[in-house]
Amino acid sequence: MRDEKGLMNMKSHSSVQPSPNDMSDEEVITCPAQPDPVFLSNLHGDGFASAYEQYWDDKAMAEMLAMTGVFVHQFSGGFIMTQISFETAEILTFAVLPGQRGKGYGAALLKAAMLHAFNKGATRMLLEVAPDREAALQLYRRAGFEPAGVRKNYYAGPKGKRDAFLMETGLGTELNFR
Ligand SMILES: CC(C)(COP(=O)(O)OP(=O)(O)OC[C@H]1O[C@@H](n2cnc3c(N)ncnc32)[C@H](O)[C@@H]1OP(=O)(O)O)[C@@H](O)C(=O)NCCC(=O)NCCS
Numbered sequence: 001m002r003d004e005k006g007l008m009n010m011k012s013h014s015s016v017q018p019s020p021n022d023m024s025d026e027e028v029i030t031c032p033a034q035p036d037p038v039f040l041s042n043l044h045g046d047g048f049a050s051a052y053e054q055y056w057d058d059k060a061m062a063e064m065l066a067m068t069g070v071f072v073h074q075f076s077g078g079f080i081m082t083q084i085s086f087e088t089a090e091i092l093t094f095a096v097l098p099g100q101r102g103k104g105y106g107a108a109l110l111k112a113a114m115l116h117a118f119n120k121g122a123t124r125m126l127l128e129v130a131p132d133r134e135a136a137l138q139l140y141r142r143a144g145f146e147p148a149g150v151r152k153n154y155y156a157g158p159k160g161k162r163d164a165f166l167m168e169t170g171l172g173t174e175l176n177f178r
Contacts, residue, residue: 027075027105029112035072035079037061043079047095054157056093064092071120073112080109082117082125089117089171091127094136106139111175114143118171125171128164130155137165142178145169 041061048055056064064070069084070092078096082089091113096106117125128151129136145167154164 027077029073029075029108031071031073031112031116035065035074037065040065040072040074040079040081043074043077043097044093044095046097047078049098050157071113071116073109073116075105075109078105078109080113082113084117084120084122087121087123089113089120089122089125091125094127101135106135107142107177110139110143111177114169114171114175118173122171124168126166126168128154128166130162131165132162140167143169144176144178 037058038061041056041058044056044061064081065072067083070081071084072079072081074080077100080094081092083092094106094109096109114125125145126148127140127145129140131137146169147165148168149166151164151166153161155162
């Protein structure tokens with residue numbers, strides 16, 4: 001489902017280097033100046049594939065990308081989208097393709113987004129996550145995120161509504177991944 005334009009786009013921009021243990025030599029995380037909505041929409045659909053999350057089609061993705069302060073860190077099999085507003089950064093969406101999970105790519109994307117947000121002036125990062133997303137919760141805890149509240153009935157889908165956990169961490173020059 002991934003398109004050539006997206007892959008070429010990814011390779012043509014300057015890269016954020018994760019730590020050497022995070023990713024294989026072939027993969028590079030980039031933060032493109034003009035992310036490709038088609039490439040990201042395909043990753044979003046394949047990465048979530050859930051009855052709860054609404055699929056962001058090309059148009060919806062383009063609208064997200066057009067918002068002020070939105071950045072994407074990506075590689076061929078996943079991406080993280082953040083929005084930075086003054087001292088606060090928020091994770092808007094984050095997905096790695098099922099076949100690429102458990103190899104450290106998610107951690108590398110999260111680290112790149114956290115360092116980037118700090119370098120842009122953010123001192124804290126927020127996110128919402130569904131309580132049943134065990135892998136994401138575990139990764140966020142490892143990255144230092146702590147519970148900061150519950151948003152009732154935050155996610156809507158065919159099976160009904162469900163809550164979201166709100167999580168938060170401070171940002172700095174050093175990342176304290178456990
Ligand atoms: C969350 C997600 C991005 C993590 O991507 P990933 O590339 O698998 O992440 P990593 O390989 O870096 O794993 C990071 C940590 O996640 C946790 N983790 C990974 N798979 C897990 C699983 N099946 N169960 C519990 N924890 C898991 C572990 O703590 C892991 O660290 P470890 O390997 O040192 O134990 C990926 O699982 C995903 O896309 N999930 C679906 C979409 C989603 O939930 N997005 C977040 C919404 S807020």
